[in-house]
Amino acid sequence: MRVALVSEHANPLAAVGGVDAGGQNVHVAGLACALAALGHEVTVYTRRADVDEPDTIPMAPGVTVEHVPAGPPEPLPKDELLPYMPAFAAHLARRWQSERPDVAHAHFWMSGLATLTAADLLGIPVIQTYHALGTVKRRWQGSADTSPDCRLAIERDIGQRASAVIATCTDEVKELTAMGVPVERVTVVPCGVDLDLFRPDGPIMRHADRNGYVRILSIGRLVPRKGVDTIIEALRHVPGAQLVIAGGEADDDESLRLGKLIAASGLGARVRMIGSVERADVPTLMRSVQVVVTVPWYEPFGMVPLEAMACGVSVVASAVGGHLDTVSGCGMLVPPRRPRVLAMVLRDLLVRPELRASLAATGVRRARSRYGWPHVAAQTESVYRSLIGERLDGLATAGG
Structure with a gap:
């Protein structure tokens, strides 16, 4: 099968950790490689x-990344990319006229807009994965949401026009249904985790300050909605614990804001901000702590808790989005933006090593049984094949 994956702002080759480089980049890269391992020919657009990016570049056996000329060849915030989607769609249409994919799988709403525009006249089935919904973002961020005003209407239209929609968690299905997306077109296929990289056995990062503290890790992009300030505020009520914050850069706005909060809380001796960590080193870091905490206000899926579970580390996560699927029953769920509740859960967990061990073991089993990329790719492939079968049946009927 020839598969087109369209990911307008999230390049699978990009380094993870920037404001617009996170879970979607990891997801598209992992899915592309896993589909290729099943024997499919995959192009990521x-x-x-x-300006120095080549037109095409091989990423893995069976996977090619194609850089689409749409807008100035320079980094731009994703919320500024909508005006360039007609050019993106025109490029796809030209390419697909000569090399028609069997299916086109769009990732994020602007990718869906471009993909549907290009695929309509060619009769290519389009699968949409949103990764994040404007309705949820607007609900939590309000006036701080920088998305274009038309995003919600376009997302609704995409969901009604796409051949199929892949939701990454059950909570997303409720949101899609409320938007008017036909529920019969929606299939839940979660994000995956690299089980060769994220595993319980392996090296453990050495921490320079051997101070006897139990360690809590927060890792991910440093943006306000990730709730790192909630963890800092909770730490004031968790004596004997050190918080390691990985992600961001020392001079970015959120790092500076968090640094001021740490100083004002008198926690300078118990919080370490270590900046960005190479992806290959993330499992080593995770295995070096007692608990991984991730408490965003909202989270479409949430790769961090799943990766920690695969590493055999106990997890505390906010009870939102994909966490309700991944963490429930094998980690601790807390309401977002409730530092005192988080502190209470952390105090209990940190003095009960047997509970941490039990949760960690359950988390490893769940990660390995449900979320490995071969399993996720096979589920995705099943959606693709159902659409190709429908298209071929339709052509046979039309031909008499």
Whole structure:
């Protein structure tokens, strides 16, 4: 099968950790490689963000990344990319006229807009994965949401026009249904985790300050909605614990804001901000702590708790989005933006090593049984094949 994955702002080759480089980049890369391992020919289409990026570049056996000329060849915030989607769609249409994919799988709403525009006249089935919904973002961020005003209407239209929608968690299905997306077109297929990289056995990062503290880790992009400030505020009520914050850069706005909060809380001796960590080193870091905490206000799926579970580390996560599927029953769920509740759960967990061990073991089993990329790719492939079968049946009927 020839598969087109369209990911307008999230280049699978990009380094993870920037404001617009996170779970979607990891997801598209993992899915592309896993589909290729099943024998499919995969091309990932993403916007050219650097004048020196080649037109195409092989990423893995069976996977090619194509850089699409749409807008200036420089990094731009994703919320500024909508005006360039007609050019993105025109490029896809030209390419697909000569090399028609069997299916086109769009990732994020602007990718869906471009993909549907290009695929309509060619009769290519389109699968949509949103990764994040404007309705949820607007609900939690309000006036701080920088998405274009038309996003919600376009997302609704995409969901009604796409051949199929893949939701990454059950909570997303409720949101899609409320938007008017036909529920019969929606299939839940979760994000995956690299079980060769994220595993319980392996090296453990050495911490320079051997101070006897139990360690809590927060890792991910440093943006306000990730709730790192909630963890800092909770730490004031968790004596004997050290918080390690991985992600961001020392001079970015959120790092500076969190640094001021740490100082004002008198926690300078118990919080370490270590900046970005190479992806290959993330499992080593995770295995070096007692608990991984991730408490965003909202989270479409949430890769961090799943990766920690696969590493055999106990998890505390906010009871939102994908966490309700992944963490429930094998980790601790807390309401977002409730530092005192988080502190209470952490105090209990940190003095009960047997509970941490039990949760960690259950988490490993769940990660390995449900979320490995071969399993996720096979579920995705099943959606693709159902659409190709429908298209072929329709052509046979039309031909008499």
